[in-house]
Amino acid sequence: MTSAASDTLPPSTPTNPPRKRAGSRNFFARHWRGDYSLARSYWLHTALMQFGVVALSAGVTHALAHNAPARAASSALLLIYAMGSALWVWAVMGTWRSAERQQGRNRLTGASNLWPLVAKVMIMLGAVGTGSRVITDIPRLGAHLRTALGEQAASPFxxxxxxxxxxxxxxxxxxxxxxxxxxxxxxxxxxxxxxxxxxxxxxxxxxxxxxxxxxxxxxxxxxxxxxxxxxxxxxxxxxxxxxxxxxxxxxxxxxxxxxxxxxxxxxxxxxxxxxxxxxxxxxxxxxxxxxxxxxxxxxxxxxxxxxxxxxxxxSPGGEYATMATQLTTREALAAELRSAPLYATLERKYPAHFSRLIDTVWPKLQRNATDAEVTALLRDQTGKLYRALIPTAPDALLFANAQLTLEQAQALQRVSPEACVAYLDGTPGASAAAARLPRTLVTREQTLFSDMMQAADPEHAPVVTRAQTLPVLQLAVAALPLDEQRVLTLPALRHAAPPSERCRALIGFARSILALPETERALALRGMYADAPGPDA
Structure with missing residues (x-):
């Protein structure tokens, strides 16, 4: 039986009542919850911090671009971009929640909600702008991602x-x-x-x-x-x-x-x-x-x-042994030549000549010859076939070759009269002179040679001797000025004349031949190459 007094006692209470859980004092957590004032969240945490992040990222990116490989610079840029994006989300979400809290307090006190509303509108407008920039940045970020994963700007070196x-x-x-x-x-x-x-x-x-x-x-x-x-x-x-x-x-x-x-x-x-x-x-x-x-x-x-x-x-070209360095086997040499349309046609039309060409050039490469020496040898060897095919080519290619030769001589005349003479006379210095020709003329020559190999028909070409063409050649010489005739016809002047005079006379002779009627022109040009050996010689 309990006492009556006990019925009047209040219910027992614990000696340590539960306390309200305190919020985290962590700065980032407090901003995320919206604990800070709207002014501080908007201007200090969002606007000022975002400005600082942009400035810092620009400085770091600039420094990396100058002091780090592209892969490292792109990786850092992507990391900064990701961190900046996360920071932006943290900043605007905290500011939005701070604005909502401010609105709640203002409703209780009857104060105006204008500034919280303005802050929210600005956040939404900023979100639209940021989203637009992110979409615009996707291609650029994709390029940086590929670079960060190892993609380079050019071919492997x-x-x-x-x-x-x-x-x-x-x-x-x-x-x-x-x-x-x-x-x-x-x-x-x-x-x-x-x-x-x-x-x-x-x-x-x-x-x-x-x-x-x-x-x-x-x-x-x-x-x-x-x-x-x-x-x-x-x-x-x-x-x-x-x-x-x-x-x-x-x-x-x-x-x-x-x-x-x-x-x-x-x-x-x-x-x-x-x-x-x-x-x-x-x-x-x-x-x-x-x-x-x-x-x-x-x-x-x-x-x-x-x-x-x-x-x-x-530079005349070919100063170093680049081909000898890269082409370390006969097969590599053949593949290199075969990659050029001219030599691919040569192998297809005249395989024996192509094989002899490899046999001639390969020892030079083994002796570390310069590219100039290798190129001269290639030109000398293919030139023999070229000269042999000219008399058997169709008239159109025959005339095209004569016109090209004239233009090449004129180009070399502007460089050096000696090179002009060597090239037209076919002396041992002809290959060195040809190395000084402009790229466009060299390309035209190779294309013409390839066409000539395709179209020339040595077995059915008309046989023309120099004796048959002598009257036509004399006619071409007679059309020249007297001083040029003397340089070309008098043995005493043929080699004693200055190179400039001899070059001018040879160019004049080429022009004179091209000015002949087609029949005489073809006869003269075929006869000039009549004594060249056959393509398989």
Whole structure:
């Protein structure tokens, strides 16, 4: 039985009543919940912080673009972009919740909800703008993602000392690691004094690093085929800069990774223009480069390259043993020749001649011959077949060959009268003279030779002797001025006349033959080559 007093006692209470759980004091958590005031959340946490993130990311991206490989720079940019996006979501969500809390308090106190409403509208407008920018950035981010995963700006490169040790062959794009590879190759070839460049371009930063290596080792630079875009930075670092007549050195405006338009990428582009200026390129030349879109390429002519100090000297071509370095087997030599339409036609039409050509050239490569020596040998060997086919070709090709020869002689006349005479007379210096021909004329000659191999018919061609053509040739000589007739007909003057006079007389004789009526013209041209050996000789 309990006492009555006990019935009047209040229910027992715990000695430690439960407390209300306190919110986290973490700054990021408090902002996310909207604990801070609307003014602080909007202006300090969102606006000011976003501005700071943009400035910081711009600075970091700029620093990485100049001091890190493209892969690292793109990876960092993607990381910064992802962190910036997450921070933006955190900032606007916290500000939105702060605005809602402010609206709740204002309803209780009867205060105006204008500023919370304005803040929400601004957040929504900002979200629309941010979403639009993200959609616009997708292609650029995709390009950076591919770069971060290892995609490079150009084809893979190889860097190797040439077999004679005189030069380093750089073949391929200015991709990440190109400068380190060049430095390593130079350690293996301490006597190398030049870099032979074959590159379509690549990263501007890597081109600048390659240029630093070239400058530090006081190397010469040389282009036989092509050097374009970022490769030009490396080329201009050479103390001596030369390009073969067939070389193509290309310039255009640079573009940042993933950029939709070919706009100069800020400070990187400024560095490019500064590098061109330090190399001595005139302002007008640089402006021409700046005006060339990224998806186009400007290839200045040989005189333009020399006049604007892109090259420091003209080169006859073939200065180094590049072919000997790359073509290390007979099969590689055959494949290289076969890749050219001219030699592919030669193998198909005259396989025995193609096989003898390989037999003749291969020993030269094994002895580390320069490209000039190999090219001269190729021209000499194919020239024998060319001369043998001319008398058996259709009239149209016969006349085209005569016109081409005249234009080649005129081109060489502007370069050197001695080269003009050697080329027209077919002396031992003819191959060296032919190496100085413009690219367009060389291409026309190869195309004509290929057509001639296809169309010539040695078995059914009319037989023409020199005796039959002598009256026609005399008629062509008679049409020349007297001084040119004397140079061509008098034995005492034939070799004693200055090269300039002899070149002029030979060019006049070629023009005179082309001016003959078609029948006499064909007879004269066939007779001039009548004593050439047959194609299988």
């Amino acid at each position: 190889t860097v190797m000392p040439q077999r004679d040790g005189r030069a380093i062959l750089f073949n391929g794009g200015m991709n990440d690691g190109a400068a380190d590879a060049l430095e390593a190759a130079l350690q293996k070839a301490p006597n190398a004094t030049a870099v032979v460049l074959r590159s379509e371009g690549g990263w501007l930063r890597e081109g600048t690093l390659v240029a630093d290596v070239i400058r530090r080792h006081h190397l010469r630079t040389y282009v036989e085929r092509a050097c374009a875009s970022a490769c030009t930075i490396a080329f201009l670092a050479g103390e001596d800069r030369a390009a073969a007549p067939t070389a193509r050195i290309g310039f255009h405006r640079p573009r940042a990774v993933g950029a939709e338009h070919d706009q100069t990428p800020g400070a990187t582009g400024n560095e490019l223009w500064r590098a061109y200026g330090e190399a001595g390129l005139p302002d007008a030349f640089v402006r021409r480069v700046q005006g060339t879109p990224f998806d186009q390429m400007w290839f200045p002519t040989a005189p333009e390259l020399l006049t604007n100090h892109v090259v420091t000297r003209t």
